[in-house]
Amino acid sequence: MVRTIELNKRQEQILQIVKEHGPITGEHIADRLNLTRATLRPDLAILTMAGYLDARPRVGYFYTGKSGANLLAEKLKKLQVKDFQSIPVVVNDNVSVYDAICTMFLEDVGTLFVVDNQSLLVGVLSRKDLLRASIGKQELTQIPVNIIMTRMPNITVCKKEDLIIDVARILIEKQIDALPVVKEVDGGFEVIGRITKTNITKILVRLVDDDIM
Amino acid sequence: MVRTIELNKRQEQILQIVKEHGPITGEHIADRLNLTRATLRPDLAILTMAGYLDARPRVGYFYTGKSGANLLAEKLKKLQVKDFQSIPVVVNDNVSVYDAICTMFLEDVGTLFVVDNQSLLVGVLSRKDLLRASIGKQELTQIPVNIIMTRMPNITVCKKEDLIIDVARILIEKQIDALPVVKEVDGGFEVIGRITKTNITKILVRLVDDDIM
CATH class of the missing domain: 1.10.10.10 (Winged helix-like DNA-binding domain superfamily/Winged helix DNA-binding domain)
Structure with missing residues (x-):
């Protein structure tokens, strides 16, 4: 054929x-x-x-x-975050590292987003951050996540209209597992999604199964 | 154009x-x-x-x-593990959980492969496994990794000739971050590589940059 x-x-x-x-x-x-x-x-x-x-x-x-080969590459370039993002898992910035680890296991995600009382993004917690904290000598129930999280303005974010290919490049270059998908609101960012290397891997599978293009 | x-x-x-x-x-x-x-x-x-x-x-x-769109998909289906794998990081099965965590940070990987004294694969340690252990009450320097690791025969492995697309499906279906690339030797498997969602994400970027096909 x-x-x-x-x-x-x-x-x-x-x-x-x-x-x-x-x-x-x-x-x-x-x-x-x-x-x-x-x-x-x-x-x-x-x-x-x-x-x-x-x-x-x-x-x-x-x-x-x-x-x-460029036929597909051209289409691949146009894929947007909004069509492939996952649901974000957030914790408040005053919860303990212990509670954050429990949330991570309960929700089975590799990255948590930390928000303040106005639901604005203030930090990101990766498994690596939590693992680093957990080998310290401190009692994990006593450390609030805002001590160990990566905080604004050092957080890389994306918007739902952003291109998947740009997100993939950022994940590789910055060696991170996930980006928050955000919406700009008064005073900061609201977290509306999560895009991860798992989402990108799923896209590769769907390219072959031909249910994207 | x-x-x-x-x-x-x-x-x-x-x-x-x-x-x-x-x-x-x-x-x-x-x-x-x-x-x-x-x-x-x-x-x-x-x-x-x-x-x-x-x-x-x-x-x-x-x-x-x-x-x-199938033009590229057909080529994508033929990509093999050996052309995209990373170097594996291994630890001996008698090291402590604490040492394994340190190795993970030093080598900056998300998954460690555990080998016995004959260098045969006996286990896998993910960040999640180590994080779970670290919130327990035990002293991490006193627990050997073989207590907490995922062990044979529950480890999914791949060979260097395996297809990237099959590995991607396994990573998604089994919700794991990495597979060991192994070679069959007398008595078991020798670990010769590591293939991760990061490798898959890099492939997607290279598809668009058109330096694979």
Whole structure:
């Protein structure tokens, strides 16, 4: 079954000519191949439709540098946070480290977001933060999370319209597991979602299962 | 610039006809559209090249159920663990939970693999396992990791030739962060790599940057 665009020999020749001599008109391509313009029309149409070539009136065909694989990549680039985010789990900034760890286990998440009494984002707690605190000598029920959390303005946030690909880059570059999805409100950010490496991994699976594109 | 296959109205009509009536000959499609076979030839060629339609001699055109997006998905399905794995971090099964936590911080990983004196895989330690242990009342320097680790045969492993997509599915289904990449040796498994949701997230970024396909 045909599933990839397998170019035939003539289409490969056309591609080569346009790479070397583009922009070039259809007639000039035909001349180089000793064929008529009409004969080449379907091939040129296919190469253009598939994104290998682009054509401009009065200029001719030029090579886009693109391949079939880019078709999905272009769509992947447009995926937005709002369509893949998870529900955020938040704790108040006056709860203890012990309580935060319990919440993390109960909710089975790897990252907690810390909010103040106005429900504004003030901190982030990762498993790593909680593990670091837990090997200290202090009594975990006595330490409030706001002592150990990563706090504003050091928190990287995203908005629901942001691109998944940008979030993925941030997760990699900053070596973090999750970003809060926030909405700007008076005086700060309200947490409306959570986007994690698990969400990104699910997207990869869905790309293959073809239920995204 | 044309980068995705945007079907024109006639191509959409053809696709619809083949979906409903396929397998169907080019002539019958032309009849239904009140066009000549010659007029349709480029459109049929494009739809076939793009993988939407397939043609069999004496049978006609039929709908493949595929779209342009599948081009990349097909390649994505072939990616193997060995090309994307990270270096594993291992600890001996007689080290303490405290030492394991320190190793986790020093090596900055989320999962440790536990090996016996023959360097065979006997356990896995996640941040979650270590965090759970650390809120217990016991002295962490006195508990050996083999008390708290996930142990064989409950460990999911993968081989270097395994497919990334299969690993991604396992990470999602089993809700784990990392798999050990193992090699079968006499008496068990030797750990030769580590594959994590971070590796999968990096693959998604590389798909868009187009340096994989």
